[in-house]
Amino acid sequence: MKPEDTADRQGTFDDRVEAALETLPPAEQRMARFFVSQKQSVLLGSAAEIAALAGTSDATVVRTARSLGFESLSALRQVLLADLTGTVSPGRRLAHTLQETGNDSASALRHVVGLHETVLEALKRPDMEDAFTRAVDILARANRRHVFGIGPSGAMADYASLQFNRIGLPSSALSVSGVALADRLLWLGSGDAVLMMAYAPLYREVEIVLDQAGLHDVPAVLISDNLGPLVSDKVATTLPVPRGKADHLATHGGTMVLIEALIIALAAKAGETAFDSLDRLSSMRGVIDKAWIKRGTRKK
16 A cells, blocks of 8 residues: 555545435434544544533444444444554645645634644543543552653653652653663663553554553553554553544644643642652752742742
8 A cells, every 4th residue: 555545544434424424314414424523532432422422322323333334333443543543644634734724823723722622621521530530549659650752742751750750759751762762661660650642553662661561560541542442451541632633733732731630630649748849849949049049839
């Protein structure tokens, strides 16, 4: 298969739905359009969860999948997963995004704000809150936290690790790729936890980190919009954070909001440890620059 053919795989599912739309009753038409516009939600959610998001019944979800020619919702998901894991070039993703936003700056702003408003709604769902609580418990009781992310996620892994350390929770960033990752994995040991930001396809670095975590009986918390089904047996819980539309440029605002929430929730769990660590940080800053001595972390 040529690269450009692989890049166009996203259209195969959409074309299948478009061809069948006129033959479907109105309720199934709406559901079919939801399948197209909310691929990550369809991939990660149960029939009941998808129905709740679409404002319909789980029976309609399953019935629509069959009307589109799939034996089951699971079979439909397999095609969606192939779409989401297909290699779409950054240039093609940008082209798809600009088709919607055009060259108008205000339109680009509205487009991105709209995407993040959708993401924030997803973060408020009860199932997300439950997964978030599990993730905080895992990270809070760990001896050390290892935050994995490469590419754009590497910068977020560095940020999360820095902030966790500031509140007194020893952490390190697994934010490098290739053989350099081996040096950082030397720190991974029993009693630790992994916070992973990773997305399909399943990269070698992701496999290695999860394998090493399993070897040391280290629980892993996954932040992803599409990798969960591929590694569900290797992670303790998944936080499914959308990153915009599947064939458009990925946006990471929702992930940053989630990281900020983790910092606050973990600080609450750490209690006095967080305050003591921040006091030490201010004191060390004061040694470097006396102006910092005037700043404190507690109300006297």
